[in-house]
Amino acid sequence: MPQSQKLFQPITIGDIALKHRVVLSPMTRFRNTSQHVPTDLSVEYYSQRGSVPGTLLISEATAIAAKAGGYENIPHLETPVQIAGWNKASHPFISMLWAFGRTADPAFMKRHGLQYVSASDIPLTGFPEPHVLTIEETKEYVQLFARAAVNAVEAGFDGVEVHGANGYLVDQFLQDVCNNRTDEYGGSIENRCRFALEILDAIVNALGTEQKVAIRLSPWEIYQDMRMKDPMPTFRYLVSEIARRYPNLAYLHVTEPRVTGDHDREAGEGEQNDFIREIWGSRAFVSAGGYNRELAVDTAERTGNLIAFGRHYLANPDLPLRLYANHPLNKYNRKTFLLVENSIGYTDYPFAEDLRSRAIESDKANASD
Secondary structure, three states: OOOOOHHHOOEEEOOEEEOOOEEEOOOOOOOOOOOOOOOHHHHHHHHHHOOOOOOEEEOOOEEOOHHHOOOOOOOEOOOHHHHHOOOOOOOOEEEEEEOOHHHOOHHHHHHOOOOOEEOOOOOOOOOOOOEEOOHHHHHHHHHHHHHHHHHHHHHOOOEEEEEOOOOOHHHHHHOOOOOOOOOOOOOOHHHHOHHHHHHHHHHHHHHOOOOOEEEEEOOOOOHHHOOOOOOHHHHHHHHHHHHHHOOOOOEEEEEOOOEEOOEEOOOOOOOOOHHHHHHHOOOOEEEEOOOOHHHHHHHHHHHOOEEEEOHHHHHOOOHHHHHHHOOOOOOOOHHHOOOOOOOOOOOOOOOOHHHHHHHHHHHHHHHHO
C-alpha cells in the first residue's frame, strides 16, 4: 500500500512488523466446538481477514481455563487439543486471554461443576451473587493467565493480549462499581489495579519478554454494569504503571467512549482517551470502537494510532484494501453475529475481487523488484 496516509503506513509493534495500521478487533462469534476448540471454519474466517499481508489479527476472546470460561462454543486455551486447534491460523496473530468472572452464565457454570466468581459479592444485574475470590484463588487466576500465555505461544500465536476491558474479571477488580474488597486487592486505586499488574508481571516472566504482551482497557464502558463515576484516576495510575514497568510492551489497546459492547452510544461530557495517549506517548496504541473510514484516517493522522475494526471487519474480509481504495463496504447483519457452527455471516461475506486481483499483482511486482 502507498504510504500517503498514516493509516496505511507500516508500524512495528513489539517484534512484529506490520504493513498498515488497520487491525482486526477481537469479536466473540460462538463458532467453536462443544469442546471449546476452533473449527476449520474458524481457521478460514481468520485466514480471510488476514489475506492482506502484514495485517494484525486479534483473536476472539479465549478463556484461559475451563474455570474461567462461561459459555458454550467459545474457545479455550488449556488442553492439548484446544492448543492444537489454533495451529493453522494466519499471522501475525495475537491471542486475547479472557476470564469471565460474574459475566459467566451461572447455568453453564453449574452444569459443568464450576464456581461462579467475581472480585467481590456485587452481582451483575439479574444475576446471582458470585463467590468472592479469596487472595489465594486470585493469585491462582494470575498463574492461569500466565500458563495460557505460554499455551498461546505454543499454539503459534505471535503474542497475547490480556482482556482487561468490558466488565470481565480483570475489569471487575479494577473498577469500584464491582470491587468492594477490603484486602490487598480492593479499596485504593493501587490495590484495585494490583490484579491486572500481577497478571502482566506473571505473563512477562513466563514468556521472558514484554514484546509479546499487550492489554485491553475500557475506561468509559457502561456495558455489564461498569463505569465508575470518575474512571480517570484509576486508569491514569494503571497506564502509568504499565508504561513504567514495561516500556517495550507490544501495545496498549483501549476502547473509545462512543461504543458500549457492540453498539454505538453518545459519549458523555469529558469522556475521552487522550489522557491515556498522553501517558503512553509514542508507544504503539490500538484504538477501537465505532470507526468508519473517515474517522479512522483522521485519528491515525492525529495520533499515529492503529485502528481496530470489529463489525466492518466482520463483514469485509479484505477491509484494509477497501479502506485504502475507499471502496464500498459489505453491510453487516447483526442477526448472524453469534450463530453456532455455521458459515452464514461468518465466512460467506464476499471479497472485492477487483481489489484482490490488483493487490496480488502488486505483491508479485514488488517481489520481483
